[in-house]
Amino acid sequence: MNFRGRVFLAPLTKGGNLPFRRLCLAHGCDVTMGEMAYAYQVVKRSKSELALLRKHPEETCFGAQIAASRPADGIAAGLAAVERGAAFVDLNCGCPIHDVVKRGMGATLLQRPTQLGKLVAELVKGIPAPVSVKIRLGWTDSDRNASEVAKVVEEAGAAALTVHGRTREQRYSRAADWDAIAQIAAERSIPVIGNGDILTWYEAHERWQKSGVASIMVGRGALIKPWLFREIATRQAFEPTASERLAIYHDFAQRLKAHFRDDEKGRERAMRFLPWHFEFFCRYRPLSAPQWVAAASQHPLIQTRMPEEEGLSVLERLLRDPRPELHQELAGLLWAATDAPAAEAAALLLAERMPPVVGELGEVAVGHG
Numbered sequence: 001m002n003f004r005g006r007v008f009l010a011p012l013t014k015g016g017n018l019p020f021r022r023l024c025l026a027h028g029c030d031v032t033m034g035e036m037a038y039a040y041q042v043v044k045r046s047k048s049e050l051a052l053l054r055k056h057p058e059e060t061c062f063g064a065q066i067a068a069s070r071p072a073d074g075i076a077a078g079l080a081a082v083e084r085g086a087a088f089v090d091l092n093c094g095c096p097i098h099d100v101v102k103r104g105m106g107a108t109l110l111q112r113p114t115q116l117g118k119l120v121a122e123l124v125k126g127i128p129a130p131v132s133v134k135i136r137l138g139w140t141d142s143d144r145n146a147s148e149v150a151k152v153v154e155e156a157g158a159a160a161l162t163v164h165g166r167t168r169e170q171r172y173s174r175a176a177d178w179d180a181i182a183q184i185a186a187e188r189s190i191p192v193i194g195n196g197d198i199l200t201w202y203e204a205h206e207r208w209q210k211s212g213v214a215s216i217m218v219g220r221g222a223l224i225k226p227w228l229f230r231e232i233a234t235r236q237a238f239e240p241t242a243s244e245r246l247a248i249y250h251d252f253a254q255r256l257k258a259h260f261r262d263d264e265k266g267r268e269r270a271m272r273f274l275p276w277h278f279e280f281f282c283r284y285r286p287l288s289a290p291q292w293v294a295a296a297s298q299h300p301l302i303q304t305r306m307p308e309e310e311g312l313s314v315l316e317r318l319l320r321d322p323r324p325e326l327h328q329e330l331a332g333l334l335w336a337a338t339d340a341p342a343a344e345a346a347a348l349l350l351a352e353r354m355p356p357v358v359g360e361l362g363e364v365a366v367g368h369g
């Protein structure tokens with residue numbers, strides 16, 4: 001497993017489901033990562049947790065992510081992941097949500113570097129695959145200890161370290177601090193993977209180069225535009241029309257169908273995901289480099305509310321619509337449509353039935369890693 005020179009799809013609970021990861025692969029993604037699995041649940045052989053460790057044969061470089069506080073649980077979960085084909089196992093040390101931190105996992109581990117060091121050393125010893133660690137900058141702004149944590153993690157034998165450039169307390173309220181990421185990359189000799197706020201190919205290359213990180217990781221950027229990977233690889237914007245985007249979303253619906261099966265139960269399961277994805281898809285706006293390069297250095301594009309334009313096509317307005325009830329309908333028609341043109345015809349009928357209101361987008365910063 002080479003952790004250098006690569007673009008990682010971030011571990012994304014709910015978003016990083018297997019069909020979505022396949023969609024990203026189809027659009028040039030290099031390294032995929034699974035949704036965080038609780039190690040103690042894997043130990044109990046929980047079916048839903050074991051499913052999070054599963055990869056598709058197309059995923060040739062897949063990292064399973066685990067949340068653990070006890071070495072024995074982490075090792076058992078790591079072994080289960082490696083048995084299922086994981087190329088590496090990542091330990092979550094950034095998850096801020098209450099349920100995770102109260103059990104001594106996720107971001108809590110940042111507050112206990114000595115315990116973290118022991119945990120990582122045990123995982124490295126017990127898991128027959130590279131072990132990586134994903135951290136935030138610290139618990140709070142006044143308690144940023146990522147440099148210390150990174151040192152501990154390297155000395156414990158981790159193969160790589162991802163740094164999400166925010167603290168636990170910040171969640172998504174502030175821009176990722178790429179200077180702090182750069183500092184850690186300069187201090188360490190293991191590969192450091194930089195993560196935070198990358199939405200365009202030009203931001204990706206600028207941050208990659210300036211910060212000196214070995215690799216980069218994209219999360220919400222991929223959820224908004226799964227074709228971001230190809231844009232980064234080719235250093236070129238791909239600004240799909242509404243029609244082309246709908247075809248991509250239809251492709252995703254068909255991948256969900258292949259995964260969950262084409263029956264009522266499969267549909268029900270897919271509908272837990274597809275409408276949810278539209279909360280991200282509807283945020284897509286074309287951002288050509290000349291227009292945005294300067295603005296992006298001032299404020300993260302991913303958190304920018306863009307003014308709505310006049311004169312958009314019916315389909316374009318439909319795809320930008322933030323209403324959850326509309327996302328349900330769109331998901332339903334994408335599931336049912338036999339091909340992309342049929343999906344488009346159905347979407348146009350939907351637009352007539354449900355005239356889109358284009359207004360404020362919902363909360364821009366969502367997620368919890």
Ligand SMILES: Cc1cc2nc3c(=O)[nH]c(=O)nc-3n(C[C@H](O)[C@H](O)[C@H](O)COP(=O)(O)O)c2cc1C
Pocket residue numbers: 010011012013014015035036065092094095134164195196197198217218219220221366367368369
């Ligand atoms: C919906 C969602 C789910 C997430 N789930 C996880 C997770 O399971 N494990 C993890 O380490 N981070 C998780 N994260 C955090 C991301 O991996 C990433 O660190 C964060 O979103 C910053 O990257 P971005 O600015 O490119 O989105 C999640 C983020 C989002 C938006």
